[in-house]
Amino acid sequence: MAAAGGRRPQQQQQLVGAAVVVALVLASDAVFVEDLDESFKENRKDDIWLVDFYAPWCGHCKKLEPVWNEVGIEMKNMGSPVKVGKMDATSFSSIASEFGVRGYPTIKLLKGDLAYNYRGPRTKDDIIEFANRVAGPLIRPLPSQHMFKHVQKRHRVLFVYVGGESPLKEKYIEVASELIVYTYFFSASEDILPEYVILPELPAVVVFKDGTYFVYDEYEDGDLSSWINRERFQGYLNVDGFTLYELGDTGKLVAIAVIDDKNSSVEHTRLKSIIQEVARDYRDHFHRDFQFGHMDGNDYINSLLMDDLTVPTIVVLNTSNQQYFLPDRHIENTEDMVQFINNILDGTAEAQGGDGVLQRIKRIIYDAKSTVVSVFKSSPLLGCFLFGLPLGVISIMCYGICTADTDGGIDENEATKKENGDQELTDEGSEEEQEEEKNEKYTELSDGELKQKNILEKKKD
Numbered sequence: 033m034a035a036a037g038g039r040r041p042q043q044q045q046q047l048v049g050a051a052v053v054v055a056l057v058l059a060s061d062a063v064f065v066e067d068l069d070e071s072f073k074e075n076r077k078d079d080i081w082l083v084d085f086y087a088p089w090c091g092h093c094k095k096l097e098p099v100w101n102e103v104g105i106e107m108k109n110m111g112s113p114v115k116v117g118k119m120d121a122t123s124f125s126s127i128a129s130e131f132g133v134r135g136y137p138t139i140k141l142l143k144g145d146l147a148y149n150y151r152g153p154r155t156k157d158d159i160i161e162f163a164n165r166v167a168g169p170l171i172r173p174l175p176s177q178h179m180f181k182h183v184q185k186r187h188r189v190l191f192v193y194v195g196g197e198s199p200l201k202e203k204y205i206e207v208a209s210e211l212i213v214y215t216y217f218f219s220a221s222e223d224i225l226p227e228y229v230i231l232p233e234l235p236a237v238v239v240f241k242d243g244t245y246f247v248y249d250e251y252e253d254g255d256l257s258s259w260i261n262r263e264r265f266q267g268y269l270n271v272d273g274f275t276l277y278e279l280g281d282t283g284k285l286v287a288i289a290v291i292d293d294k295n296s297s298v299e300h301t302r303l304k305s306i307i308q309e310v311a312r313d314y315r316d317h318f319h320r321d322f323q324f325g326h327m328d329g330n331d332y333i334n335s336l337l338m339d340d341l342t343v344p345t346i347v348v349l350n351t352s353n354q355q356y357f358l359p360d361r362h363i364e365n366t367e368d369m370v371q372f373i374n375n376i377l378d379g380t381a382e383a384q385g386g387d388g389v390l391q392r393i394k395r396i397i398y399d400a401k402s403t404v405v406s407v408f409k410s411s412p413l414l415g416c417f418l419f420g421l422p423l424g425v426i427s428i429m430c431y432g433i434c435t436a437d438t439d440g441g442i443d444e445n446e447a448t449k450k451e452n453g454d455q456e457l458t459d460e461g462s463e464e465e466q467e468e469e470k471n472e473k474y475t476e477l478s479d480g481e482l483k484q485k486n487i488l489e490k491k492k493d
Contacts, residue, residue, distance in 0.1 A: 065103075103156055149213065175224075241266055276351060
């Protein structure tokens with residue numbers, strides 16, 4: 033008993049120690065992520081801020097919270113000039129509205145009078161990379177070949193301005209201020225570039241990607257901003273929902289091999305290889321109009337198309353108008369895929385889907401159905417409560433309305449019959465009255481006959 037009694041204080045001390053450690057960890061996280069209030073509006077311009085605008089009831093905001101704490105710790109440890117904060121947008125709605133907050137959570141980097149929206153994946157590394165890119169110089173100079181090689185290893189897509197002052201450089205800076213949220217922008221002199229790079233003229237804008245380079249041509253590529261927006265992706269991508277959302281801004285059609293990454297069968301790997309070969313070997317033919325890649329699984333694509341695609345398959349999406357194209361025959365090789373793409377370009381391939389009125393109605397019905405099914409799958413009791421209770425109330429109301437109409441109809445029928453009966457009584461009288469009238473008539477008739485008899489008897493006498 034004494035030993036047991038001695039263990040209890042020791043266990044209590046351990047519990048208290050653990051609670052203190054947890055409290056210190058939480059407190060340390062809170063130091064790296066500041067809670068912002070109405071004073072932030074006046075004080076923010078002296079620093080660069082990365083802010084999470086959240087709502088306390090938002091599920092996505094709660095999911096982001098531990099990631100956001102990790103971002104704050106990492107930014108502090110690396111000595112970044114960017115301060116990390118969070119603001120309850122429901123409590124300080126006027127400030128949130130001023131910064132253009134429309135949904136939750138919204139992540140913005142505030143730099144002077146500028147506010148940059150973050151639209152990438154909500155992971156620690158992606159958010160930190162965004163903050164460092166936007167907080168730094170708009171155009172980063174590359175002073176040496178060694179620095180160029182170092183930067184090229186770190187970035188899969190690299191935009192470089194080559195040359196001196198010019199209208200093209202001014203346009204390059206303008207585009208960089210708009211698209212810095214997506215990619216880095218660099219500048220260098222011609223002697224810094226690798227020897228294999230041949231520029232037709234200076235100044236020039238060059239993109240390095242996919243193991244090669246491409247030079248911007250105003251006559252062939254059009255507006256510089258549109259060109260950079262199209263070329264900021266690699267030629268072949270592992271496509272997911274977020275990537276498709278971003279590709280919507282490029283105006284390109286997206287050719288996707290829908291496969292199962294875990295399935296190593298010949299058919300899955302063959303379709304993926306065909307898309308990769310077309311992206312590599314036919315870049316000069318299709319890169320202005322097409323983006324290529326593969327997608328793991330068909331769940332997202334089925335919900336997007338409101339269709340049930342079998343895996344593996346190939347589909348071409350037009351993200352600008354929600355149309356899609358399916359091959360009319362089996363894709364056996366690269367030539368079949370090239371022919372399919374050419375049929376799309378010349379208008380002979382049949383387009384499905386779209387954003388017409390019927391498709392929008394279909395989308396509303398599909399989304400409603402999907403929501404109901406997902407709720408019942410995740411929580412049957414909650415589904416019964418959310419959908420069963422309103423249906424029950426509506427059923428009771430309908431029953432009450434129908435019952436009230438039926439009773440009223442019976443009462444009206446009875447009233448009508450009663451009125452009709454009163455009219456008959458008024459016009460013809462009761463049965464007793466009719467019998468009395470008959471008797472009176474009979475009596476009157478009998479008296480007349482007696483008078484006639486008396487007259488005849490008198491004549492005889």
